[in-house]
Amino acid sequence: MKHFDAIIIGSGQAGVPLAKKLAQAGKKTAIIEKGNIGGTCINVGCTPTKAMVASARAVYQAKKASELGIEITDVKVNLKKIKNRKDEIVETFRASAQKGLETTKGLTVFHGEAKFSASKELTITTSAGKEEKVTADWIFINTGATTVVPDIEGLSEIDFLTSTTIQDLEDVPEHLVVVGGNYIGLEFGQMLRRFGSQVTILEKSNRIMGREDEDISNEISEIFKREEIEILTNTEIAEIKEEKKNKLILNVKSKGKNHKITCSHVLIATGRKPQTEKLGLELAGVKTDDKGNIIVSEKLETNVKGIFALGDVKGGPAFTHIAYNDYTIVYRNLIENTNYTISDRPVPYCMFTDPQLGRIGLSENEAKEKGLNYKVAKMPMSQVARAIETNETLGMMKAVVDVDTKKILGASILASEGGEIMSVLEMAVEGGITYDRIRYCVFAHPTYSESLNNLFMKIED
Ligand SMILES: Cc1cc2nc3c(=O)[nH]c(=O)nc-3n(C[C@H](O)[C@H](O)[C@H](O)COP(=O)(O)OP(=O)(O)OC[C@H]3O[C@@H](n4cnc5c(N)ncnc54)[C@H](O)[C@@H]3O)c2cc1C
Ligand SMILES: NC(=O)c1ccc[n+]([C@@H]2O[C@H](COP(=O)([O-])OP(=O)(O)OC[C@H]3O[C@@H](n4cnc5c(N)ncnc54)[C@H](O)[C@@H]3O)[C@@H](O)[C@H]2O)c1
Numbered sequence: 001m002k003h004f005d006a007i008i009i010g011s012g013q014a015g016v017p018l019a020k021k022l023a024q025a026g027k028k029t030a031i032i033e034k035g036n037i038g039g040t041c042i043n044v045g046c047t048p049t050k051a052m053v054a055s056a057r058a059v060y061q062a063k064k065a066s067e068l069g070i071e072i073t074d075v076k077v078n079l080k081k082i083k084n085r086k087d088e089i090v091e092t093f094r095a096s097a098q099k100g101l102e103t104t105k106g107l108t109v110f111h112g113e114a115k116f117s118a119s120k121e122l123t124i125t126t127s128a129g130k131e132e133k134v135t136a137d138w139i140f141i142n143t144g145a146t147t148v149v150p151d152i153e154g155l156s157e158i159d160f161l162t163s164t165t166i167q168d169l170e171d172v173p174e175h176l177v178v179v180g181g182n183y184i185g186l187e188f189g190q191m192l193r194r195f196g197s198q199v200t201i202l203e204k205s206n207r208i209m210g211r212e213d214e215d216i217s218n219e220i221s222e223i224f225k226r227e228e229i230e231i232l233t234n235t236e237i238a239e240i241k242e243e244k245k246n247k248l249i250l251n252v253k254s255k256g257k258n259h260k261i262t263c264s265h266v267l268i269a270t271g272r273k274p275q276t277e278k279l280g281l282e283l284a285g286v287k288t289d290d291k292g293n294i295i296v297s298e299k300l301e302t303n304v305k306g307i308f309a310l311g312d313v314k315g316g317p318a319f320t321h322i323a324y325n326d327y328t329i330v331y332r333n334l335i336e337n338t339n340y341t342i343s344d345r346p347v348p349y350c351m352f353t354d355p356q357l358g359r360i361g362l363s364e365n366e367a368k369e370k371g372l373n374y375k376v377a378k379m380p381m382s383q384v385a386r387a388i389e390t391n392e393t394l395g396m397m398k399a400v401v402d403v404d405t406k407k408i409l410g411a412s413i414l415a416s417e418g419g420e421i422m423s424v425l426e427m428a429v430e431g432g433i434t435y436d437r438i439r440y441c442v443f444a445h446p447t448y449s450e451s452l453n454n455l456f457m458k459i460e461d
Contacts, residue, residue, distance in 0.1 A: 012039030181208030185269035350419030358422025361410025
């Protein structure tokens with residue numbers, strides 16, 4: 001049986017850099033991957049979706065170019081070409097990650113599915129059914145998450161789409177029903193609408209983007225409605241039947257009333273669950289919560305000493321940059337003897353709809369729930385010079401500040417390049433730059449970030 005200093009299960013956003021760095025630090029390291037190297041982000045998550053969102057934005061821009069005095073006729077969407085471009089980008093990123101692993105000295109790459117067979121022992125099963133047992137002093141679980149399929153009558157009998165399979169379509173669906181109105185549902189919903197599908201979004205709660213403030217989720221709803229995307233809230237599917245290929249009849253319960261929707265495709269975007277079911281965690285004694293998320297300490301160690309969990313598999317926040325940050329915390333603590341934790345790190349995120357929603361820190365609702373003494377600054381993008389010049393006036397900026405300390409508590413930037421504008425505020429939060437200073441910061445003109453001067457001018461001291 002081969003013994004290693006460290007074994008990483010899963011080559012996700014934490015696993016790949018961690019494996020390389022541990023090997024480079026002189027640890028005899030192995031990484032085990034059952035699928036494609038690079039995990040969700042590179043293969044079926046951020047990279048392919050953002051490549052496709054770029055195509056959707058291009059067609060949208062072409063169609064509204066006449067507002068800028070440019071007449072473009074005959075705009076056509078070639079989904080096959082969009083898919084091929086996406087595939088090429090994915091393959092390049094994946095090959096680079098794979099090469100990085102394979103060329104690192106002291107690092108062994110196993111292709112197969114890992115399962116605990118004892119506390120620090122794993123059995124790797126290859127796709128050909130061959131088994132190999134390995135042991136290690138440190139084991140890092142980075143197995144990510146997968147689509148939650150809701151329990152809907154008839155769903156298992158139809159060929160429904162997930163965030164992975166929708167990326168392989170070569171023809172634009174006639175009418176796509178998206179089940180779930182959060183990141184995945186909204187990014188794909190808008191994308192497919194722009195490609196030419198009729199799109200209906202069904203959300204079981206009373207609004208889309210339920211974790212955001214009401215004004216932000218209302219604003220996104222309005223923007224989607226402008227693009228003729230139908231959003232039905234308080235809505236769930238009771239039953240699905242396939243009448244014939246690409247003709248699905250949905251029996252939908254909406255606001256207490258039943259009605260039927262006929263569509264060609266259904267995308268399930270109702271959340272993701274950790275990939276822990278087949279890991280044999282019970283044989284290692286590793287504890288999970290009732291949803292299967294691995295329970296970790298603030299230093300990402302499980303209840304078993306020497307076994308760590310990183311990324312989506314430990315529950316949210318499920319973002320690539322969080323998985324990556326998990327790696328940096330674990331690596332530095334173990335190899336550089338530092339004392340980092342996940343307890344006080346910022347959690348920025350960006351939903352890549354158009355306009356984007358860049359988020360950092362507390363929402364207004366969260367500040368209220370915490371009983372903080374806060375004020376809110378709000379400004380529509382229609383008041384931002386850069387937005388007017390570029391014809392990107394949809395959306396708004398919103399920041400929540402602490403009245404006593406003048407610190408920025410959080411921001412929601414629903415704007416073109418909202419993710420980049422939010423990052424400016426994140427740097428301010430990290431550096432302790434208060435809102436009264438940002439009011440007078442000199443930003444280059446005319447940039448979106450310059451409008452942060454005016455946003456904070458709105459707060460009455
Ligand atoms: C459609 C979509 C779009 C997204 N867009 C964004 C975005 O724009 N920005 C963002 O920050 N996040 C985005 N995310 C989320 C992001 O992709 C994840 O948070 C991130 O990839 C999590 O990384 P990870 O390291 O936890 O695991 P993953 O990247 O999921 O990797 C886990 C790996 O473990 C492997 N594995 C699982 N079990 C085993 C086993 N038993 N043995 C061996 N290998 C195993 C899997 O095959 C996989 O390769 C998106 C997700 C989706 C689905
Ligand atoms: N840009 C990004 O950073 C990005 C993009 C895509 C995905 N992600 C990550 O992927 C994860 C999964 O995203 P997601 O949008 O699938 O999940 P989610 O859990 O964020 O949202 C699921 C939505 O579906 C609704 N829902 C659940 N069951 C339903 C039902 N039966 N009928 C109707 N609606 C139902 C929920 O109320 C919720 O609004 C997120 O946690 C996110 O971190 C991030």
